[in-house]
Amino acid sequence: MNDMLHEVIVVGSGAGGGMVTYYLTRAGVNVLLLEAGRDYNPRTETPMFNWPREAPLRGESTPDKQGGFYDATIGGFSLPGEPYSTAEGTDFNWWRARMLGGRTNHWGRQVPRYGPDDFKPYTNTGREIDWPVSYEEMARWYDRTEALIGVFGPDESEAIHNSPVPPNAIRQLPPAPRASELLFAKACKELGLKTHAHPTAILTEPLGERSACFYATNCVRGCSIGAAFDAVTGFITPARKTDKLKLITEAVVFEVMADKAGRKATGVRYIDKKTGERREARARVVVLAASAMESCRILLNSRSEAAPKGLGNSSGLVGRYLSDTTGARLVVQLPSFENLPPHNEDGVSQPHIYAPWWLHGTDKEKAGADFSGGYKVEVLPYGNGRFGIPTLSGTVGPLLKFGRGLYGTALKKHMRRYYGSIIGLRALGSMTLNEHCFLTIDPTVKDRWGVSVPRFHWQWSDEDLRRCTHMHKTLHRVARQMKAVVIEDHYAAALDAGRLGYVAGGRSHEVGGCRMGDDPARSVLNSHSCSWDVPNLYVADGAPFVTHAEKNPTLTIMALAMRVADDIVHRLEAKTL
Amino acid sequence: MTTEQHRSMTINRRRVLKLMAMTGGAATFLQAYPLFAIEQAEPGYGRDPDLLHPRVPWGKSLSKAQLRALARLGDLIIPADEHSPSASDLDIAGFVNEWVSAPYPAQRDDRTIILAGLEWLDKQARRQRAKDFNSLAPASQASLFDGLASAVKIGAATSATAGQARFFERLVYLFAGGFYTTAEGMADIGYVGNVPLRTFDGPPAEIRRRIGV
Numbered sequence: 001m002n003d004m005l006h007e008v009i010v011v012g013s014g015a016g017g018g019m020v021t022y023y024l025t026r027a028g029v030n031v032l033l034l035e036a037g038r039d040y041n042p043r044t045e046t047p048m049f050n051w052p053r054e055a056p057l058r059g060e061s062t063p064d065k066q067g068g069f070y071d072a073t074i075g076g077f078s079l080p081g082e083p084y085s086t087a088e089g090t091d092f093n094w095w096r097a098r099m100l101g102g103r104t105n106h107w108g109r110q111v112p113r114y115g116p117d118d119f120k121p122y123t124n125t126g127r128e129i130d131w132p133v134s135y136e137e138m139a140r141w142y143d144r145t146e147a148l149i150g151v152f153g154p155d156e157s158e159a160i161h162n163s164p165v166p167p168n169a170i171r172q173l174p175p176a177p178r179a180s181e182l183l184f185a186k187a188c189k190e191l192g193l194k195t196h197a198h199p200t201a202i203l204t205e206p207l208g209e210r211s212a213c214f215y216a217t218n219c220v221r222g223c224s225i226g227a228a229f230d231a232v233t234g235f236i237t238p239a240r241k242t243d244k245l246k247l248i249t250e251a252v253v254f255e256v257m258a259d260k261a262g263r264k265a266t267g268v269r270y271i272d273k274k275t276g277e278r279r280e281a282r283a284r285v286v287v288l289a290a291s292a293m294e295s296c297r298i299l300l301n302s303r304s305e306a307a308p309k310g311l312g313n314s315s316g317l318v319g320r321y322l323s324d325t326t327g328a329r330l331v332v333q334l335p336s337f338e339n340l341p342p343h344n345e346d347g348v349s350q351p352h353i354y355a356p357w358w359l360h361g362t363d364k365e366k367a368g369a370d371f372s373g374g375y376k377v378e379v380l381p382y383g384n385g386r387f388g389i390p391t392l393s394g395t396v397g398p399l400l401k402f403g404r405g406l407y408g409t410a411l412k413k414h415m416r417r418y419y420g421s422i423i424g425l426r427a428l429g430s431m432t433l434n435e436h437c438f439l440t441i442d443p444t445v446k447d448r449w450g451v452s453v454p455r456f457h458w459q460w461s462d463e464d465l466r467r468c469t470h471m472h473k474t475l476h477r478v479a480r481q482m483k484a485v486v487i488e489d490h491y492a493a494a495l496d497a498g499r500l501g502y503v504a505g506g507r508s509h510e511v512g513g514c515r516m517g518d519d520p521a522r523s524v525l526n527s528h529s530c531s532w533d534v535p536n537l538y539v540a541d542g543a544p545f546v547t548h549a550e551k552n553p554t555l556t557i558m559a560l561a562m563r564v565a566d567d568i569v570h571r572l573e574a575k576t577l
Numbered sequence: 578m579t580t581e582q583h584r585s586m587t588i589n590r591r592r593v594l595k596l597m598a599m600t601g602g603a604a605t606f607l608q609a610y611p612l613f614a615i616e617q618a619e620p621g622y623g624r625d626p627d628l629l630h631p632r633v634p635w636g637k638s639l640s641k642a643q644l645r646a647l648a649r650l651g652d653l654i655i656p657a658d659e660h661s662p663s664a665s666d667l668d669i670a671g672f673v674n675e676w677v678s679a680p681y682p683a684q685r686d687d688r689t690i691i692l693a694g695l696e697w698l699d700k701q702a703r704r705q706r707a708k709d710f711n712s713l714a715p716a717s718q719a720s721l722f723d724g725l726a727s728a729v730k731i732g733a734a735t736s737a738t739a740g741q742a743r744f745f746e747r748l749v750y751l752f753a754g755g756f757y758t759t760a761e762g763m764a765d766i767g768y769v770g771n772v773p774l775r776t777f778d779g780p781p782a783e784i785r786r787r788i789g790v
Contacts, residue, residue: 050628050629051758051771052758053759056631057675057676062621062684063621064622064623064681069622069626069631075624076624175777177779179780179790182780183789183790186789186790214775215773215777216770216771217771334788336787336788340787340788343780343781343784344769345770346771348777352777389770389771390766391754392750392751392755392758396753396754396758397750397754400750404729404730405729407726407749408654408656409658411654412656412660416766419767419768
């Protein structure tokens with residue numbers, strides 16, 4: 001097996017790697033898929049309907065399960081034996097999921113498209129830099145991705161500028177808004193913010209063998225009925241049904257092998273976790289999709305005489321221009337929601353509706369929004385209001401903070417009155433390109449297998465601070481319009497002190513580090529996510545991102561990955577690979 | 578002791594000292610009592626537990642006397658009424674035992690606070706010529722507990738009240754948290770989810786009317 005020459009090696013089985021694997025195997029291309037984590041099957045492993053009281057510590061977060069006991073993630077911010085370092089003055093939280101399907105097993109399934117101004121921000125808005133692809137080129141890849149994974153969304157006529165939505169022919173109907181969301185929508189409308197259904201990769205009608213959602217179990221647990229999209233259900237399982245896939249799990253790729261000239265990838269080196277041995281696998285094409293930061297690390301660790309700065313790094317830009325989603329949130333209490341009759345607000349595990357970024361062109365100038373991109377506004381999910389099974393930290397904690405010192409009959413009355421009336425409001429925003437956000441290879445720290453670890457460097461910019469200050473003000477305006485009482489505001493003190501109040505990486509949207517471009521001197525990859533230096537090496541996770549819009553990145557990761565796979569198929573046929 | 582266990586124990590003692598420093602005034606309250614660090618760290622449930630068959634692998638560490646005191650405190654926090662039972666009806670003290678016996682840092686912090694608090698209650702009982710908190714008359718127990726609740730309002734005015742407030746709030750958090758995650762507790766506040774629905778249609782008209790949408 002060590003000697004075998006595979007057609008394509010794909011590293012990582014998440015959103016990008018899973019898509020490439022699916023597309024290639026179904027096109028008849030042989031793929032060796034290497035996944036650092038174990039094999040995993042949401043169909044048989046997901047705890048659907050299980051109550052927190054059945055779990056240790058009522059399912060609360062621990063260092064073993066940092067997202068809570070029932071969170072699907074095998075991994076977390078800290079992994080034993082897999083450290084990372086940060087430069088002095090840098091805070092960075094790096095979430096890793098070590099399992100087949102990666103982070104798609106617990107992600108929020110929010111799938112907004114990047115818009116025309118996001119792919120060409122410099123041309124269209126005079127800020128940031130352009131991607132080498134336009135929205136017009138990406139639209140059909142978005143169409144095909146959404147048709148494949150299944151999404152619900154608004155009527156296409158509701159789309160506002162720069163927030164394109166799936167065509168009606170592709171989208172499924174969205175679930176109705178919750179009570180808290182109806183009030184949110186009303187308040188937004190009165191403030192001049194439009195709301196509509198949030199594009200989400202959760203089925204409301206069956207799709208193939210996947211069932212429609214039944215609006216109960218939190219999607220972070222995974223989904224045994226196939227309603228909430230994950231890469232195992234949607235990509236790996238169908239790929240396994242072809243005879244074109246060889247899957248090796250517990251295989252931690254740490255290096256891409258290349259020829260002496262450093263111009264042709266020949267395969268990868270990986271750790272076989274079961275034995276601790278170092279192994280090699282050879283292929284004609286290598287696709288890195290180990291997650292953005294990990295792919296950068298692998299390339300930087302793939303040094304040779306021909307590539308002293310790392311493979312594919314003649315531009316010096318591997319590991320540079322990292323970005324993450326900015327944001328702010330409030331916890332508010334709604335007096336009109338006190339003592340309401342019991343009703344079910346579970347729904348899907350994300351907001352059913354939201355307010356997309358609404359300030360563009362002269363409106364944006366007039367509003368004094370002096371920053372690139374923008375932010376979206378939503379009702380915060382997970383345990384707020386009546387949304388989801390009550391938990392200690394999500395439900396009881398906030399209610400107690402709102403009634404300190406109470407006990408006995410008074411406490412019970414308090415809980416009865418206020419349960420369901422405390423919700424969260426959040427904004428998720430873009431990030432401005434920043435040369436101070438990058439990763440290098442730590443000179444001394446190594447992981448348990450002796451592989452050098454990444455060292456993160458991070459600094460938010462004044463523009464990010466202005467954007468977060470603006471979104472914080474907007475959240476307060478929306479809260480006031482909802483006649484809500486703000487009971488928790490972690491961001492106020494930070495923003496006043498000139499800080500964002502948020503540690504980068506915390507939302508697990510970190511992308512960049514191998515940006516695409518038209519100019520090999522100013523980018524790592526071409527417009528098909530193929531390395532300029534190494535024409536048979538692709539990167540198909542979040543690393544190719546050029547800029548970071550106020551849209552969750554995963555749909556764009558998948559659409560770009562589908563393009564990668566399509567490019568590989570064509571080049572194999574044309575024998576240019 | 579493995580390196581991992583030694584490291585967790587060391588971290589725990591550091592965490593406890595840091596906790597005491599953070600709570601400022603509460604340091605005096607907590608320092609009066611020995612550090613209740615678990616000397617031999619037990620393993621947690623691991624990084625990849627079976628989610629469908631959960632297990633609590635650590636032993637329950639509280640004594641009968643401590644559990645009895647907690648059950649009494651729990652019933653002061655969550656008494657039975659016409660809507661739902663009491664904390665002791667549902668053995669929430671058992672849940673608190675699971676919590677404070679857990680090997681993780683946050684639970685160890687709570688263990689220190691809870692056990693120090695129980696010791697403090699026993700000390701107050703001895704001042705009243707009783708053997709311990711459990712031996713006090715119910716009215717005296719309730720009065721002591723009410724004093725803790727008042728400390729929340731006074732806040733960090735004195736080191737003693739800050740420590741008492743912290744003890745009170747962790748007790749209430751654990752008892753209320755344990756209670757409102759039972760079927761009876763959820764029924765009391767009116768959570769009616771976690772059931773499969775064919776469609777999600779939003780709130781009924783009556784609720785829309787009441788919230789003005």
